[in-house]
Amino acid sequence: MRTEIRNTSVLDTTTMTMLENRTVVIEDDTIVDVTAGPSGADPDVVIDGTGAHVVPGIIDAHVHFRLATLDFAKMTRWSEVEFGIAMATLSRQTLERGVTTVRDLGGDVEGLRRSIAAGRASGPHIVRAGRMLSQTGGHGDTQGDRPMPDCACSLRHDAFGIVCDGPDAVRSAARHNLRDGSDFLKIHVSGGVATPRDPLESIQYTPEEVRAAVVEARHRGTYVAAHAYLPEAIRMAVDEGVHSIEHGNLVDDETAAAMAAAGAVMVPTIVTYDAMHDLGRRLGFPARNQAKNDLVRNEGRAAVERAVRAGVTLGLGTDLIGESQDRQLEELRIRAELQPVADVLHSMWVVNAGLCRLDGTIGVVAPGSRADLILTSVDPLVDLTGFTDHERTHRLVMKAGTVAIDRR
Numbered sequence: 001m002r003t004e005i006r007n008t009s010v011l012d013t014t015t016m017t018m019l020e021n022r023t024v025v026i027e028d029d030t031i032v033d034v035t036a037g038p039s040g041a042d043p044d045v046v047i048d049g050t051g052a053h054v055v056p057g058i059i060d061a062h063v064h065f066r067l068a069t070l071d072f073a074k075m076t077r078w079s080e081v082e083f084g085i086a087m088a089t090l091s092r093q094t095l096e097r098g099v100t101t102v103r104d105l106g107g108d109v110e111g112l113r114r115s116i117a118a119g120r121a122s123g124p125h126i127v128r129a130g131r132m133l134s135q136t137g138g139h140g141d142t143q144g145d146r147p148m149p150d151c152a153c154s155l156r157h158d159a160f161g162i163v164c165d166g167p168d169a170v171r172s173a174a175r176h177n178l179r180d181g182s183d184f185l186k187i188h189v190s191g192g193v194a195t196p197r198d199p200l201e202s203i204q205y206t207p208e209e210v211r212a213a214v215v216e217a218r219h220r221g222t223y224v225a226a227h228a229y230l231p232e233a234i235r236m237a238v239d240e241g242v243h244s245i246e247h248g249n250l251v252d253d254e255t256a257a258a259m260a261a262a263g264a265v266m267v268p269t270i271v272t273y274d275a276m277h278d279l280g281r282r283l284g285f286p287a288r289n290q291a292k293n294d295l296v297r298n299e300g301r302a303a304v305e306r307a308v309r310a311g312v313t314l315g316l317g318t319d320l321i322g323e324s325q326d327r328q329l330e331e332l333r334i335r336a337e338l339q340p341v342a343d344v345l346h347s348m349w350v351v352n353a354g355l356c357r358l359d360g361t362i363g364v365v366a367p368g369s370r371a372d373l374i375l376t377s378v379d380p381l382v383d384l385t386g387f388t389d390h391e392r393t394h395r396l397v398m399k400a401g402t403v404a405i406d407r408r
Contacts, residue, residue, distance in 0.1 A: 001401070002027055003045040003401065004041070004045070004046050004047065005054055005375065006038065006046060007021070007023075007048060008022055008023075008024065008050070009049075009053045009379070010034055010055075011056070011380070013345065013350060013363055018053060018381060019034075021036060021037060022034055026398075026401050028401050030370060030371060031369050031370070031371050032367055034366060051377065052376060052377050052395055053378070053379050056369075057372035058329070058374070059099070059102070059352035059356065060101075060103070060316070060317060060352075061102075061267050062103060062246055062315075063103065063318060064105060064321060065087045065091060065104055065109050065112055066087065066106070066108060067194070067322060070284065070322045071284040071322075073284060084115075087112050088112065088121045088123070091112060092122040094123060094124055094328065095404055097328055098329075098397050100125060100362070100397070101352075101358070102126055102127070103129075104126050105227075106160065107131065107159060107161075109126055110180070110181065113128065127184075127358070128183055129182055129225065131161045132162070132187070132188060132227075133162055133173050133185065133186065133213060135163070135204050135209070162176070165209075170213050171215075174212065174216035174217065175216055178220045183222060183356075184222045184225060184357075185217050185222070185224045186224070186225045186226075187226050188205070189226045189228045189233040189234075189242075190202060190227070190234075192229075193273070193276065193289055194321065195289075200229065200292045200295060203236070210224075210226070210237055211241070214241040214242060223244070224241070225242070225245075226245055227246045229248065229249050234255050235255050235258055238255075238258055238259055243265060244266070245259065245267070246267050247267070247268065248266045248303050249268075249303045251303050251306055253309070256306045256310035259310070259312045260311040264313075265312075265355060266307050266315070268314065269300075270335070271319075271328075271334055272324065274297065275321075276321070276324065277297055279323065279324055283322075283323055301337075304339070314347045314351065316331060316344065316347040329387075329388035333385050341380070341381055341384050342381065371401040373397075374396070375394070375398075376394050
């Protein structure tokens with residue numbers, strides 16, 4: 001089917017300039033032309049873009065559909081049916097915000113991904129890490145009290161992660177994830193906010209364990225992302241070849257410089273700490289977790305500024321849990337307080353596309369790219385805050401050439 005969006009402006013994300021009076025030509029799920037003025041063809045569908053702007057679908061480089069509620073006690077009692085319903089709801093709401101691609105940083109979302117592909121659920125394209133890799137007692141160890149393993153190389157897993165200790169166990173867990181279709185790997189190298197047992201200041205995994213995951217990822221032509229707050233943990237991960245550092249709230253100047261020199265990407269997720277601060281107590285987020293959240297929340301903005309000064313490549317993610325995911329687009333506004341708007345949009349559409357390993361396919365409105373588009377009444381280069389008011393300004397959301405949301 002041939003679709004044309006006529007009489008519109010188009011954002012060129014390679015130069016961050018708005019091109020006036022364009023026609024976007026779509027064949028099935030692919031953009032085949034962006035031409036000045038009319039195309040001269042007779043399409044099946046014509047969409048009038050007068051007074052509006054066409055931009056790529058939003059890319060969120062750090063989500064967790066599996067973490068479907070901030071009430072962790074309730075989540076431990078859910079059946080897979082309840083998880084499925086909650087995840088499908090979050091997925092649909094994500095697409096309604098104009099987010100057409102997400103990078104899921106841990107948890108079993110394969111059933112959701114297949115349901116979206118089959119049309120049984122609505123949601124974005126999902127690029128996923130699969131189950132998170134964690135040491136015993138680490139940030140990804142969500143399993144509570146368990147008997148001692150038979151040997152140190154034993155693996156334990158649930159829907160969220162794989163607990164694996166030692167290079168051989170990490171190697172085995174990595175191979176399991178890659179066999180099962182993970183697009184990249186996720187490990188934890190420092191303590192976290194959302195888990196109650198691991199101190200935030202703990203360094204997790206050893207260089208040998210991190211190296212085992214990196215080697216396995218490279219053998220499959222992909223990379224490792226690492227949850228990390230502490231400078232020591234970030235430096236260990238980068239030194240062993242980890243490509244993306246998730247969060248990085250406590251990074252110092254020296255470590256930021258090392259990240260830049262290594263070509264590593266940092267994905268800040270500032271909005272999630274604000275959300276957990278505002279909503280956590282009401283939704284049952286434990287007091288110990290709230291205290292850890294306050295520590296990293298107070299440092300998140302300064303960490304972005306340090307990274308910018310050091311020349312670190314920044315992606316853009318949110319890491320919002322369950323009920324807080326409706327704040328997803330607020331991350332854009334927060335980042336725009338710390339960086340020029342064009343740089344924020346570059347992080348979202350260019351760097352994030354690279355993290356998804358979909359350069360040229362998403363994050364761009366150009367021939368050969370996937371037709372994931374937003375028709376918006378607001379130019380995000382001029383009014384990024386207005387752009388985040390999606391219900392008011394996003395007239396239409398298209399995913400793979402199909403209109404998913406129509407507010408015209």
